[in-house]
Amino acid sequence: MHTILRKQFLAHVGQTSPSPMLVEVARAEGSFFYTPEGKRYYDLVAGVSVSNVGHANPAVVRAVQEQAARYMHIMVYGELIESPQVAYAARIAAALPDPLESIYFVNSGAEAVEGALKLAKRFTGRTELISMRRAYHGSTHGAMSMMGAPEGEEWKGAFRPLLPDVRAIEFNDFDALQAVTRRTAAVLVEPVQGEAGVRLPAAGWLEALRKRCDQTGALLIFDEIQTGLGRTGRLFAMQKYGVTPDIVCLAKAFGGGMPLGAFISSKKIMDTLQSEPVLGHITTFGGHPVCCAAGLAAYDYLIGNGIVEQVEEKGALYESLLRDHPQVREIRRSGLLLAVELGSSEKLYRIMELFKEAGILSDWFLFCDKAFRISPPLTISDEEVRDSAQLIRTCLDRL
Numbered sequence: 171m172h173t174i175l176r177k178q179f180l181a182h183v184g185q186t187s188p189s190p191m192l193v194e195v196a197r198a199e200g201s202f203f204y205t206p207e208g209k210r211y212y213d214l215v216a217g218v219s220v221s222n223v224g225h226a227n228p229a230v231v232r233a234v235q236e237q238a239a240r241y242m243h244i245m246v247y248g249e250l251i252e253s254p255q256v257a258y259a260a261r262i263a264a265a266l267p268d269p270l271e272s273i274y275f276v277n278s279g280a281e282a283v284e285g286a287l288k289l290a291k292r293f294t295g296r297t298e299l300i301s302m303r304r305a306y307h308g309s310t311h312g313a314m315s316m317m318g319a320p321e322g323e324e325w326k327g328a329f330r331p332l333l334p335d336v337r338a339i340e341f342n343d344f345d346a347l348q349a350v351t352r353r354t355a356a357v358l359v360e361p362v363q364g365e366a367g368v369r370l371p372a373a374g375w376l377e378a379l380r381k382r383c384d385q386t387g388a389l390l391i392f393d394e395i396q397t398g399l400g401r402t403g404r405l406f407a408m409q410k411y412g413v414t415p416d417i418v419c420l421a422k423a424f425g426g427g428m429p430l431g432a433f434i435s436s437k438k439i440m441d442t443l444q445s446e447p448v449l450g451h452i453t454t455f456g457g458h459p460v461c462c463a464a465g466l467a468a469y470d471y472l473i474g475n476g477i478v479e480q481v482e483e484k485g486a487l488y489e490s491l492l493r494d495h496p497q498v499r500e501i502r503r504s505g506l507l508l509a510v511e512l513g514s515s516e517k518l519y520r521i522m523e524l525f526k527e528a529g530i531l532s533d534w535f536l537f538c539d540k541a542f543r544i545s546p547p548l549t550i551s552d553e554e555v556r557d558s559a560q561l562i563r564t565c566l567d568r569l
């Protein structure tokens with residue numbers, strides 16, 4: 171590690187935690203990244219579910235290079251016809267169930283959530299917004315407001331006042347759905363709760379939520395920022411659970427490694443951003459042509475190589491290789507999104523140190539400090555799953 175670089179990193183790159191990992195990245199390829207000294211790390215975070223098609227995927231690199239040479243940014247979103255945007259929008263619209271057909275491209279997950287909340291308020295003329303306890307939707311003021319209380323209070327408390335008229339209900343609680351009323355503009359939910367430590371929806375709960383929204387006229391917004399683009403074993407988690415929302419938010423893997431997000435609805439709903447007043451949401455860089463070209467190339471790679479179809483098997487392989495270790499209390503899993511529960515935060519701190527030594531990048535969850543994350547590139551091979559699981563077991567042995 172270059173000492174000067176480390177000093178400059180600490181001095182000049184805004185810090186968000188008192189103990190950053192401080193591992194320098196020289197390059198990345200497939201399921202790995204490498205330090206300048208040549209130490210190899212298994213990337214079991216994938217940029218937090220971003221690098222679904224693997225690092226330095228040649229198809230994505232080529233698309234970025236070609237589009238960068240053709241044109242980059244020209245004019246704010248929504249005025250000019252830019253073929254990478256149009257082609258990607260058409261592809262995604264065709265893959266999503268009806269009536270999710272109109273795609274508003276933005277820069278990030280948080281901005282997708284902001285756009286979706288504004289759209290729901292505009293379309294319904296209502297103000298109340300409902301989210302779930304232990305939900306994470308992003309770090310801007312609006313998205314942070316939806317971080318479910320009381321757990322989210324630790325982060326959002328310091329930034330109040332936030333959005334008014336927001337309340338949180340318990341994920342998977344059927345009775346709590348009565349809180350959704352004719353006052354409610356939207357209910358925002360991750361179909362599989364990520365930062366809660368991978369919590370799966372109870373049988374029938376998403377359907378019951380859909381039904382309650384239909385009864386009351388509230389819009390149902392799915393945050394598929396982490397679950398979208400194959401992570402759970404289907405292209406979108408909504409297909410896995412057979413429930414179609416009114417609006418879906420995408421980001422993370424949506425840009426193929428470049429920053430890109432979207433909120434998506436029927437044309438009827440989306441068109442309310444056109445008038446009274448015009449320009450209901452404005453973004454300079456949203457839908458950047460290079461990001462759309464990268465996202466489209468990554469999407470075509472996922473589909474063209476049957477990657478999504480292999481996700482469930484690979485996730486199950488990880489589970490089978492780890493579940494019998496005496497340190498593992500429980501594994502919660504949806505496709506290749508796994509939370510491995512160790513039972514205490516002390517063990518979690520220690521395993522992170524051991525992982526670093528062993529060349530494994532993992533992470534914990536915002537609302538679950540007793541479990542570590544496994545969410546590798548979806549292109550990880552069976553052999554890499556076996557090898558990384560063996561490395562994890564060696565670290566677990568040393569706990």
Ligand SMILES: Cc1ncc(COP(=O)(O)O)c(C=O)c1O
Pocket residue numbers: 218278279280281283306307308309360364365393395396421422
């Ligand atoms: C479910 C979910 N929603 C929203 C976000 C926010 O996305 P971004 O960091 O791109 O703003 C995240 C990021 O971790 C997420 O996991």
